[in-house]
Amino acid sequence: xxxxxxxxxxxxxxxxxxxxxxxxxxxxxxxxxxxxxxxxxxxxxxxxxxxxxxxxxxxxxxxxxxxxxxxxxxxxxxxxxxxxxxxxxxxxxxxxxxxxxxxxxxxxxxxxxxxxxxxxxxxxxxxxxxxxxxxxxxxxxxxxxxxxxxxxxxxxxxxxxxxxxxxxxxxxxxxxxxxxxxxxxxxxxxxxxxxxxxxxxxxxxxxxxxxxxxxxxxxxxxxxxxxxxxxxxxxxxxxxxxxxxxxxxxxxxxxxxxxxxxxxxxxxxxxxxxxxxxxxxxxxxxxxxxxxxxxxxxxxxxxxxxxxxxxxxxxxxxxxxxxxxxxxxxxxxxxxxxxxxxxx
Numbered sequence: 001x002x003x004x005x006x007x008x009x010x011x012x013x014x015x016x017x018x019x020x021x022x023x024x025x026x027x028x029x030x031x032x033x034x035x036x037x038x039x040x041x042x043x044x045x046x047x048x049x050x051x052x053x054x055x056x057x058x059x060x061x062x063x064x065x066x067x068x069x070x071x072x073x074x075x076x077x078x079x080x081x082x083x084x085x086x087x088x089x090x091x092x093x094x095x096x097x098x099x100x101x102x103x104x105x106x107x108x109x110x111x112x113x114x115x116x117x118x119x120x121x122x123x124x125x126x127x128x129x130x131x132x133x134x135x136x137x138x139x140x141x142x143x144x145x146x147x148x149x150x151x152x153x154x155x156x157x158x159x160x161x162x163x164x165x166x167x168x169x170x171x172x173x174x175x176x177x178x179x180x181x182x183x184x185x186x187x188x189x190x191x192x193x194x195x196x197x198x199x200x201x202x203x204x205x206x207x208x209x210x211x212x213x214x215x216x217x218x219x220x221x222x223x224x225x226x227x228x229x230x231x232x233x234x235x236x237x238x239x240x241x242x243x244x245x246x247x248x249x250x251x252x253x254x255x256x257x258x259x260x261x262x263x264x265x266x267x268x269x270x271x272x273x274x275x276x277x278x279x280x281x282x283x284x285x286x287x288x289x290x291x292x293x294x295x296x297x298x299x300x301x302x303x304x305x306x307x308x309x310x311x312x313x314x315x316x317x318x319x320x321x322x323x324x325x326x327x328x329x330x331x332x333x334x335x336x337x338x339x340x341x342x343x344x
Contacts, residue, residue: 029054033051176219263277
């Protein structure tokens with residue numbers, strides 16, 4: 001018998017099974033017990049798991065993992081990315097092994113802060129543009145728009161609303177978020193499972209890439225080293241800048257639970273700004289663990305644009321590092337707002 005104590009998180013359910021040479025499974029003789037009966041636990045805690053062996057079965061070794069990562073007998077949850085996790089204890093003996101599994105969820109210890117803003121400038125914006133993504137690159141503003149048969153990629157003179165460059169996407173594509181890195185524009189499509197890559201200078205499409213587990217394309221941003229991609233869930237996926245392959249993910253969580261429908265993304269001073277589809281707010285996310293550290297309520301901006309039948313929700317953010325301001329608009333809004341974020 002090996003009395004093992006190890007990390008804890010939160011439990012929803014336990015699954016036990018035994019596997020032999022014939023591949024069959026049955027209820028395990030082992031189980032996991034944690035030192036908390038809560039279903040949600042904050043990352044400020046240090047928890048432990050005790051592996052129970054009531055039948056005193058003599059086993060050779062045990063492997064302990066959190067998702068796919070091996071864990072030590074004691075783990076501070078501050079070191080663990082937030083979200084749903086699996087703790088596994090795999091017991092080996094003879095030619096067999098048995099596995100005890102615990103589903104867990106880790107949330108942020110602190111509630112999000114509420115940031116405010118002040119409007120610095122207001123500029124004209126194409127009222128027909130179903131804006132999906134905005135981004136500044138070398139002082140120029142780029143925009144991606146959506147809807148089948150209407151999707152575009154554009155370069156704009158934001159001060160007067162003039163379209164400097166324009167590409168109409170195929171009617172089979174629904175344009176989504178975009179990001180620019182190393183003189184290439186990366187534009188997502190929604191349900192087509194494909195991203196489009198353009199030369200930023202010529203505006204010519206030079207390649208495409210396919211999605212992995214993320215399935216759909218919603219928002220995209222980069223930190224200068226890699227891309228972050230949203231798919232309408234609580235997940236943000238890491239994309240390799242060279243291959244565009246998905247190489248991991250984080251889940252966006254507050255102190256109470258996950259935040260879904262993450263849409264347009266923007267990288268701002270080491271954080272990910274994400275607007276939530278059909279909502280008026282923007283969440284500020286820690287890219288290391290998925291913690292939503294603050295929120296901004298932009299509800300008042302929609303009241304300042306022209307009312308018309310096609311008017312839709314807030315969408316489109318671009319941070320200008322030269323002015324240290326954020327540019328915000330929406331789907332079929334006739335205004336682009338330059339705002340300064342106030343961190344209360």
